[in-house]
Amino acid sequence: MLRNALLVFLSSVVAISLIELLLVLEPGLQAENPPETHVFCEGPPRRLRPHIVLGATEAPDSAYFERKTEADGWAVHIYNEDGFRDVFNTGNRHVIVLGDSFTRGTLVNNDETFAYLLDLWHPDVAFHNFGTGGYATGDAYRLYRSVARSIDHDLVVLGYFVGNDLLENLRYDPARASGDRRPPASPADGQSGTAEHGSALLKLHVLLRIHSRAYSLVYMTLKKALHGAHPSLIMSAPARGHALDVTRMILEDLIAEASSNGADLLVVILPYWNEIVDPDAGRFADLQRSLISDLAGRHDHVHSLDLLDVILAAGPETAFGEVDKHFNRYGQYLTALAIHDWINGSWRRGPLAVGHVPPFDPDRPPVVPDCGVLERYRQSFERQADLVRGDRGNASATRP
Secondary structure, three states: OHHHHHHHHHHHHHHHHHHHHHHHHOHHHOOOOOOOEEEEEEOOOOOEEEEOOOEEEEOOOOEEEEEOOOOOOEEEEEOOOOOOOOOOOOOOEEEEEEOOHHHHOOOOOHHHOHHHHHHHHOOOEEEEEOOOOOOOHHHHHHHHHHHHHHOOOOEEEEEEEOOOHHHHHHHOOOOOOOOOOOOOOOHHHOOOOOOOOOOHHHHHHHHHHHHOHHHHHHHHHHHHHHHOOOHHHHOOHHHHHHHHHHHHHHHHHHHHHHHHOOOEEEEEEEOOHHHHHOHHHHHHHHHHHHHHHHHHHOOOOEEEEEOHHHHHHHOHHHHEOOOOOOEOHHHHHHHHHHHHHHHHHOOOOOOOOOOOOOOOOOOOOOOOOOHHHHHHHHHHHHHHHHHHHHOOOOOOOOOO
């Protein structure tokens, strides 16, 4: 009996080891979106801090290295005194950039986010990046209201992610100043609760999700089998209709707020990996596109820019992370280029003064999570600012 048990145990170890090796050699087979890992260098040893109005922001004056998956590598994250990656502003005109982790630039360094690139390519304009991971449209609207009066701006860019913004907007409460950042669970819509935070079981689950590719693959496969590839698809029809109504209300409030500040609004529709590979998810994303297009058609100062065709033309596999499906460096570059072309080709207040727009450079030395290189990154931002201020029209990207 003991011999058989030992044989089963050893066979299981060998099988799991072979699966782990296969997943290392073929990163595309790995499960997407495992919990990220961090090396904290400055600020508290955590990403977020509570905020009375916004629910949460990044910790102010923090700096750390983040890795979503081994295949996608490390990225350096540096945040200002307010908890945003808005550390490079060189122009006299201003643009406020809102959004979630795609706008934040989860997989890339500060100087590779689309807001940074736009700032670099338009030497007379400061693009203020207020993107924060986990934000939905309602969070972006609350943030805009809190900063709009202090920045004299004539354009607001909202990164709208069709993957989860609609579902997460269900938790929006116009009267709420702070509170739970999770979408409301509804058993009728197929959602279930999670284990108590800090429990041994939850800690084991997170540990395995971070360090075991095989466990992550099995977990995500079972999750998709139970709930479907697109989380919004498990919502009931009335819940989907309600989510669309809430999203329309939030966007109309944002439109009115931008108008009161004399600013135009550009809604950049960020495509979802699953909508490209799953027709059901694509049909659901189209409902959100129709909503945004309708609003843009009814207001002269509201515009929409859909990146789906841009990403499809470039090849989705080149624009998203290898395992984690946020935009990678090339996806961020394509986003910046599309917004740049819109500003200088379609915006009624454009074109803007344009600096050097370099072709995409696919070569990038891998980032090593070493706190000793942070000062070099800061110096590179300062050099960029000096180039833009001192040589308007010939600024080009450099790396530390």
